[in-house]
Amino acid sequence: MIELQNISKSYRTDTIETLALQHMNLSVPAGEFLSIMGPSGCGKSTLLNIMGLIDEPTEGRVALAGKEVTNYNGSKVARFRNEQLGFIFQSFHLINDLSVVDNVELPLLYRRVSGKERRRLALEALERVGLSNRANHFPTQLSGGQKQRVAIARAIVGRPNIILADEPTGNLDSHMGDEIMDILTRLNQELGTTIVMVTHDERMAKKTHRLVRLSDGERVS
Amino acid sequence: MIKNYLTLALKVLRRKPFYTFISLFGISFTLMILMLVTSMGDALFGAHKPVSDLDQLVYTPFIERYTEFYDTTYTVDTIVMDDGALRFDSLQSVEPNGSMNNSNGPMSFHFLDEHMRDFENVDSYTFFSDASHIDAYLDGRKVSLNTYYADAGYWQVFDFDFIHGLPFGPDDVEQGNKVAVITDRAARNYFGEVSAAVVGSEMELGSERFRVVGIVERPLIDDRTVRGDIFLPVTTIDNRQYTSTEMYGPFQAVFKATAPGKRESIKQQIEFLADNFEMPPESDYENIRFRPGTYVEIFAGSTVMENDYDKAKLMLFIPVAVLLFLFLALPLLNLINLNISRVYERKSEIAVRKAFGADSRDILYQFIFENLVLTFIGGLIGLALAVLVIKYVNANDLLGIVRLSFSVQNFFYFLLVILLFGLFSGLLPAYRMSRTNIGTALR
Ligand SMILES: Nc1ncnc2c1ncn2[C@@H]1O[C@H](COP(=O)(O)OP(=O)(O)OP(=O)(O)O)[C@@H](O)[C@H]1O
Ligand SMILES: [Mg+2]
Numbered sequence: 149m150i151e152l153q154n155i156s157k158s159y160r161t162d163t164i165e166t167l168a169l170q171h172m173n174l175s176v177p178a179g180e181f182l183s184i185m186g187p188s189g190c191g192k193s194t195l196l197n198i199m200g201l202i203d204e205p206t207e208g209r210v211a212l213a214g215k216e217v218t219n220y221n222g223s224k225v226a227r228f229r230n231e232q233l234g235f236i237f238q239s240f241h242l243i244n245d246l247s248v249v250d251n252v253e254l255p256l257l258y259r260r261v262s263g264k265e266r267r268r269l270a271l272e273a274l275e276r277v278g279l280s281n282r283a284n285h286f287p288t289q290l291s292g293g294q295k296q297r298v299a300i301a302r303a304i305v306g307r308p309n310i311i312l313a314d315e316p317t318g319n320l321d322s323h324m325g326d327e328i329m330d331i332l333t334r335l336n337q338e339l340g341t342t343i344v345m346v347t348h349d350e351r352m353a354k355k356t357h358r359l360v361r362l363s364d365g366e367r368v369s
Numbered sequence: 370m371i372k373n374y375l376t377l378a379l380k381v382l383r384r385k386p387f388y389t390f391i392s393l394f395g396i397s398f399t400l401m402i403l404m405l406v407t408s409m410g411d412a413l414f415g416a417h418k419p420v421s422d423l424d425q426l427v428y429t430p431f432i433e434r435y436t437e438f439y440d441t442t443y444t445v446d447t448i449v450m451d452d453g454a455l456r457f458d459s460l461q462s463v464e465p466n467g468s469m470n471n472s473n474g475p476m477s478f479h480f481l482d483e484h485m486r487d488f489e490n491v492d493s494y495t496f497f498s499d500a501s502h503i504d505a506y507l508d509g510r511k512v513s514l515n516t517y518y519a520d521a522g523y524w525q526v527f528d529f530d531f532i533h534g535l536p537f538g539p540d541d542v543e544q545g546n547k548v549a550v551i552t553d554r555a556a557r558n559y560f561g562e563v564s565a566a567v568v569g570s571e572m573e574l575g576s577e578r579f580r581v582v583g584i585v586e587r588p589l590i591d592d593r594t595v596r597g598d599i600f601l602p603v604t605t606i607d608n609r610q611y612t613s614t615e616m617y618g619p620f621q622a623v624f625k626a627t628a629p630g631k632r633e634s635i636k637q638q639i640e641f642l643a644d645n646f647e648m649p650p651e652s653d654y655e656n657i658r659f660r661p662g663t664y665v666e667i668f669a670g671s672t673v674m675e676n677d678y679d680k681a682k683l684m685l686f687i688p689v690a691v692l693l694f695l696f697l698a699l700p701l702l703n704l705i706n707l708n709i710s711r712v713y714e715r716k717s718e719i720a721v722r723k724a725f726g727a728d729s730r731d732i733l734y735q736f737i738f739e740n741l742v743l744t745f746i747g748g749l750i751g752l753a754l755a756v757l758v759i760k761y762v763n764a765n766d767l768l769g770i771v772r773l774s775f776s777v778q779n780f781f782y783f784l785l786v787i788l789l790f791g792l793f794s795g796l797l798p799a800y801r802m803s804r805t806n807i808g809t810a811l812r
Contacts, residue, residue, distance in 0.1 A: 202724050203808030221804055223728040230726020241721045241811055245384040257373055258726040286384075302725070 149178040149310065149342050150199055155208035157194050157365075168194040170365045172208070178309070181336045181343045183353040186362035192346045193238055193314055195362070199344060200235050200312045201225055212310075230258050234303035238314035238346075240295045242287040248298050249274065249283040255306040273301040276331055292319040300328060304335060311335065313345040317352055329355055374738035381739060389743070392707055395700040396747025396787055397754055403783045404755035406693060408773040414665055417590050419527040424629040425492065426526070427636055428594070429622040429661040432480070434654035435471035439463045470654065475500070477618025478603060478611055484646075488638045490631035491624050493525035498606065498619035499593060505559055506573045512558050514551075514574070517597035518606040518619075526625045527595055534568035534583035537602055541582075545604035549579040552587040555598040574599075589772040592664075594623060616657075624661075636661045701787075705794035712736065712798040719802045720810035732803035733796065740791045748784045755780070 157169040168191040176182050176199075184192050197203035198210060201217055210217045213232065217225060234255070242251050252270040261269070274280045277297035287295060296319045303311055313332065317325035329352055335341040345356065353359045361369040382389045416423035446458040481496045488494075497519035505512045517523075524536035529550075537548045549572060553563045560567045563584060571578045579601065588595050604611065610618060626632045643658045662670060666678035675681035719732055727735075759773045802810075 197808045200724070202720075202811070203806065220806070221729060223730070226723065226726055226728035226731075229724060235724050237724075237811065241717060241724075243718045243721060245381050245718070247380075250380065254722065255725040257377075258722075258728075258731060263372070263376075306725075 149213060150176040151211040153209040155198060155205045157198065158206050168365050172367060176342060176344060178342055179340045180358065181356040182358050182360060183356040184346045184360050184362060185353055190362045191365040192362055196312050196314050196346055200233055201229055230255060232309045234306060234308035234311040236299050236303045236313040236316045240299040242295055242298055244287050248285050251298055252301045252305050254302055269305055273305040277301045293324060296320060310342045315346050317349060374734055377735060378739040378742045382742065388711060392704060392743050393747045393750060395704040396744060397751035399697055399700045399787060400748060400751030400783055401754040401758060402696060404780060405758055407779050408759060412771045412773055419529040419588050419595050420592055421528050422625055423664055425626045426664060427624045427626060427632050427661050428667045429639060429659050430667065431473050432476050432616060433471055433473035433658050435469050436655045437465045437469045440466040474617050475619055475621050477613045477615050478620050479614050480616050481620055481622050484642055485622050488635055490627050490634045492627045493522050494622060494624040495522040495526045496520055496620050496622050497523050499597065500619040503574050507559055514555060514598040517600045518603045519600050520603050526623055529585040532563060532584045532586060533565045536583055542602040542604055546602060547577060547579045547605060548582045548602065550583040550585060550600040551581055552585055552598055554587045556584050589770050591769060591771045632663060701790055704791065708791060708795040709798050712795060712802055716802055716810050720807045723807050729803040733799055736795050736799040740795050744788045744791055752780060
């Protein structure tokens, strides 16, 4: 499903060049629930971004569903992101000008879905993360954990084949964290959704199929 | 899809009341000013009845007599020849020294009659006087009337709207018939009504009686050539004035060219007349000139007191244009600035949308729609403002008798200009943003 071959990523600023990823090889078969762990700054988010086609590797080859990705601005890639990928950002990235339910509808906005159906699916997704009572709030009126759950609802609303989750339980108490894990596990089991999750929590990682550890931009296991 | 963009735009604009307010203010204010200025420009310089053929008219309001003074300079070069003899080379030059005696004013009927009847490329022309006031009496009540003495050509050059009756014709002028054309306002003031019954009634003007032959609509424009309350045949003016052989008198001439392009030819013929004019020997002056001009030229010349009309137009219109430009540039620049910063401010929103499947086109459409919605609402407000201000100006006679009108065509034209400004200012940054890397934008 996801194939990374010899991926390197470096960030260049005026003064220094940071190697965020070095010669990374990773393949995630369809239907797998994979977790990624590693110390802060080791390149976990960078790796997830590259898998989610929102960052280009400096070197190496990315293939999704058997097709190599080349043009990151094309409408084909946009379509792929829309239909196949659901992203949960580490810092949520909700749109503050839009209400919670409008935020959750976002991925459906770029599909042929009627407004009514969009609203229904969004409310359903909010229900799953236990936030239907906040549908008409705005992101600035939510707590960190609530924002995180909105971000999760947005990622699952379009039933993508792949969910990329950057510390989806990082801001939640253990009870809420378990619930989110349940949701993800169920998506994985019932719909066969491929899930790649970055986490700092060994307990969460244990619930997944496989664990990949990173250190300084390299795979250590 | 369009509905999506539209509702999205409305949502975002509602969430940013301050930005929305400033943008709407900029758009509607700019529109209103543009509408007001063009409406005033049209009222002042546009063709309106009874001066519908404004672009064919050449005005000759006065004659100027002048004598230029010259300095004569002798230059003598002295050269010493080989044999020691001196040789002289002398040069005499005569140049105007800038000082001059002159006097100007409107002309006598006799002068116009004698010299200005046979120009080419003239469709029609008129000699008339706008300088008299006559007190009319009715039942001991006095009504003061601004009186024009005109020939029959006056009614051809100017296309007054006759409410009742007809203009006086060449026969009336030739025979000195005591007939009058009056405006509706004069009719109301004197007869108390504007009706067909007024035609044929007599008016007591000074010591004479005139029969009304026509009632015209009073022109609501600020043009000195058509601002009379009452128009009488030129032959009924004080006989001394009619027959005076002086150059000066109360008359001026207006020529209607056969086409706008022929006005230049008429001006040249008038200038030719001046250049070849033989001054009576007893005159205090050596030359004459007329300074014929179009309506705009005469207006500019008299406003900035400059006889060179090309210069006058520049002196008048460049400052006006610069002021107008500055006045409009401020809200427009503000709009552009707002638009650009707004796009950059929404960098992460754009990146998030792309991460969830929006392509560059979706992003562009979204910004286009936001702009369209803003311009549309701003346009509506601007429309309302412009209509209100114009109504207010007209209702309170803020521009004297001049009436402003609302041009739908101009309105849509300006709306389009503002839309283009908005699109260019918002689209270019939006386009660039839509192509930036999502990952970097979301740091
Ligand atoms: N845009 C950037 N410019 C320069 N350096 C960057 C940029 N983005 C990331 N880096 C660097 O790349 C390295 C990897 O960053 P990344 O965000 O992938 O770490 P992470 O493993 O997700 O850390 P955390 O657990 O704290 O989220 C870091 O050293 C970071 O400083
Ligand atoms: Mg990270």
